[in-house]
Amino acid sequence: MRNLKEYNREAAAAYAKKWALDRNPEYKDYEDWGGDCTNFISQCLRAGNIPFDHTGKDILQMWFWYSDNNRTPSWTAAEPFYKYIINNNKSNTDNLGIYTRLANYNELEIGDIVQLLYEGRAYHNMIITDVILEGDYLIDYLICQHTYDLLNYPLSFKEGEKRYIKILGYY
Numbered sequence: 001m002r003n004l005k006e007y008n009r010e011a012a013a014a015y016a017k018k019w020a021l022d023r024n025p026e027y028k029d030y031e032d033w034g035g036d037c038t039n040f041i042s043q044c045l046r047a048g049n050i051p052f053d054h055t056g057k058d059i060l061q062m063w064f065w066y067s068d069n070n071r072t073p074s075w076t077a078a079e080p081f082y083k084y085i086i087n088n089n090k091s092n093t094d095n096l097g098i099y100t101r102l103a104n105y106n107e108l109e110i111g112d113i114v115q116l117l118y119e120g121r122a123y124h125n126m127i128i129t130d131v132i133l134e135g136d137y138l139i140d141y142l143i144c145q146h147t148y149d150l151l152n153y154p155l156s157f158k159e160g161e162k163r164y165i166k167i168l169g170y171y
Helices: 009-018 038-046 077-086
Strands: 065-067 096-105 113-119 121-134 137-145 152-153 159-171
Touching: 009 038, 009 121, 009 137, 038 077, 038 121, 038 137, 077 096, 077 113, 077 121, 077 159, 121 152
Parallel strands: none
Antiparallel strands: 096 159, 113 121, 113 159, 121 137, 137 152
16 A cells, blocks of 8 residues: 655745746746746646656656656646646556645645636646635635746636646655
8 A cells, every 4th residue: 555645735835936926947938838837836846745757657647847858748738737637646556646636615725736727628727825714714815826927816816717636645
């Protein structure tokens, strides 16, 4: 039996806040290649101790970035990212890497992912960087993103269909 390891939500959110309005020079900026949002989210997950995953049967079932010429589609593109993180660690696989599930709005925590959808397909990724409460009542979430860079922006201001992804940890 595999042991689920903890995702460092605070480290992922701290990275997001540090680089939301800038670019980490260790990574390529894909802003001019369709957008940098998923690349940014992938960097945040790495900062939260999610390891690269080379265990899939093909490139679409892996997640890594070493250079622009040595990366997976799931690192830089919204829909391949979604398919990878949702399908990666089903109970009947031996894959390593991130373990997630779809979530409801009120289940989100710092470090979880929000996707914007068009006709049911992801086209944009954001990361939760703060939870706004009034007493015990959820008021809103703050997000960071690239591609129209935003730092601690209210999620309630983002229009459109959304999908919520809970990061449970990694194997």
